[in-house]
Amino acid sequence: MPTIAEKIxxxxxxxIVECEVDYIMVNDVTGVPAFEVFEKLERGMKKExxxxxxxxxxxxxxxxxxxxxxxxxxxxRRYGIENYYEIGKGGVCxxxxxxxxxxxxxxxxxxxxxxxCSYGALGAFSTGVGSTEAAAAMxxxxxxxxxxxxxxxxxxxDLKRYVMGKDIILHVIGDIxxxxxxxxxxxxxxTAINNLNLSDRITISNMTVEAGAKAGIIPPDEKVFDxxxxxxxxxxxxxxxxxxxxxxxxxxxxxxxxxxTVAKPFSPDNTVPASELDVPIxxxxxxxxxxxxxxxxxxxxxxxxxxxxxxxARMIVVPASENVFKQAIEEGLIQIFLEAxxxxxxxxxxxxxxxxxxxxxxxxxxxxxxxxxxIGRMGHKDSEVYLANPAVVAASAIKGRITDPAELGI
Amino acid sequence: MRIWKFADNIDTDQIIPAExxxxxxxxxxxxxxxxxxxxxFSKEVKEGDIIVSGENFGCGSSRExxxxxLLGAGISCVIAKSFARIFFRNSINIGLQLLEAxxxxxxxxxxxxxxxxxxxxxxxxxxxxxxxxxxxxxxxxxLLESGGLIPYIKMQNSHLR
Numbered sequence: 001m002p003t004i005a006e007k008i009x010x011x012x013x014x015x016i017v018e019c020e021v022d023y024i025m026v027n028d029v030t031g032v033p034a035f036e037v038f039e040k041l042e043r044g045m046k047k048e049x050x051x052x053x054x055x056x057x058x059x060x061x062x063x064x065x066x067x068x069x070x071x072x073x074x075x076x077r078r079y080g081i082e083n084y085y086e087i088g089k090g091g092v093c094x095x096x097x098x099x100x101x102x103x104x105x106x107x108x109x110x111x112x113x114x115x116x117c118s119y120g121a122l123g124a125f126s127t128g129v130g131s132t133e134a135a136a137a138m139x140x141x142x143x144x145x146x147x148x149x150x151x152x153x154x155x156x157x158d159l160k161r162y163v164m165g166k167d168i169i170l171h172v173i174g175d176i177x178x179x180x181x182x183x184x185x186x187x188x189x190x191t192a193i194n195n196l197n198l199s200d201r202i203t204i205s206n207m208t209v210e211a212g213a214k215a216g217i218i219p220p221d222e223k224v225f226d227x228x229x230x231x232x233x234x235x236x237x238x239x240x241x242x243x244x245x246x247x248x249x250x251x252x253x254x255x256x257x258x259x260x261t262v263a264k265p266f267s268p269d270n271t272v273p274a275s276e277l278d279v280p281i282x283x284x285x286x287x288x289x290x291x292x293x294x295x296x297x298x299x300x301x302x303x304x305x306x307x308x309x310x311x312x313a314r315m316i317v318v319p320a321s322e323n324v325f326k327q328a329i330e331e332g333l334i335q336i337f338l339e340a341x342x343x344x345x346x347x348x349x350x351x352x353x354x355x356x357x358x359x360x361x362x363x364x365x366x367x368x369x370x371x372x373x374x375i376g377r378m379g380h381k382d383s384e385v386y387l388a389n390p391a392v393v394a395a396s397a398i399k400g401r402i403t404d405p406a407e408l409g410i
Numbered sequence: 411m412r413i414w415k416f417a418d419n420i421d422t423d424q425i426i427p428a429e430x431x432x433x434x435x436x437x438x439x440x441x442x443x444x445x446x447x448x449x450x451f452s453k454e455v456k457e458g459d460i461i462v463s464g465e466n467f468g469c470g471s472s473r474e475x476x477x478x479x480l481l482g483a484g485i486s487c488v489i490a491k492s493f494a495r496i497f498f499r500n501s502i503n504i505g506l507q508l509l510e511a512x513x514x515x516x517x518x519x520x521x522x523x524x525x526x527x528x529x530x531x532x533x534x535x536x537x538x539x540x541x542x543x544x545x546x547x548x549x550x551x552x553l554l555e556s557g558g559l560i561p562y563i564k565m566q567n568s569h570l571r
Contacts, residue, residue, distance in 0.1 A: 132474060182494070353428040
């Protein structure tokens, strides 16, 4: 019996299939090479399927990135791409894809960005591709896929306070390793997953690529359908695995045993409980497609309310989209951050990939809600990134060292 | 021809750091390949050189800039125990030759090797050893032989339309 991945791709694990894709997303880094390759094909553009989002190096960080963003803008104009998101209207590409109703259950979406797997939280099969593949799909509407085998992850039980979707996925990656799901799809089940809000589920699907997975899918439920009401573009049909689906492997975890977790440099599987670390930090970073949603900002603001960022450290908050930013202002969260001496800026991928807005100097350490802690990821090759949930990041900003929020006794 | 050895889990941020992603040009990217972790690479690499690595080569970002940088540097083949899937696809789609073989512990940087893709054999002339590997699935071989996905689509005029 087929898994969700096998159903959406209409094939069995191991087969190479060619599928019609619903959407093709590109950003300012991957988009320009994609349009350049597309032009070599001398074909028409399936423009209704194409979504173009400026997010990586915007607002332009230097002349080279300004030229790149401008080239993308001009391509979008030339081909009449209606799904074009300029700064001020969009934000980090995956958040925009979700907020704007492109991502939906049962859909097949490709994006020229590895965290395209985020939409698995809404029951889509979505995966990262390169610029050439994006170009081919822009021209043909189709792409080849090797249907992945699926690993099943079952997480039952109640999560403790300050334990979030981030900790679940870091726990899983810490267990199976960064190549633990190479070429595979992941599916998530269990009461802990059912009880999570959509934002935390997106965090889980978002980081499945950090274990090498092609997709990380959570069966859609009422929370997803509610979110999509009045938002989704077109029709969609939820897809579920059949009972008796064949899984490559099954992993089970007890949610109550998962603690606030940190991935130490230089690999997302290098995980340890936050409470076991005593690492002084220079910077705390809250943002990105992984953890830059309103739910993440609320958690951090609750901890920072009436407190100050430690004088030995600094903190940066980057909402993942304009909508998140607006809502955070309306809810008074931005006011809390500003009073706590946090630097807040508009949505961008920013320092997550070492672009701008918080790049690290030699020897600096950053606790971050982002997704990767590779060598030099956020700046100098001798800087260090520690990955954690928004509560750990906020608590660490207050203490000036990596801190389990429980230690604050709030 | 020389061998460049890299350990497990070489991520795309190491292959081409994000600050150099303001161009898609293979030659320009090649000038900064492995800039942070192995700065001598871009200066010393020569046309035809081969990379030998362990598990999960090319993990992380989907940036096609990574295989483009290696292609621009003149790398003729990347041999690894396993590849991250997006890097794997990107390489085949742009015509960078890859092969999966668990030979990291067998091949040294100074070894003289030759690859026979038809028979699936790596010949280590220095050590006088042969290592077998499983050829790519037929569809992927066709893509590579065409020079990548774009020439393949152009060839297959009616197909994929």
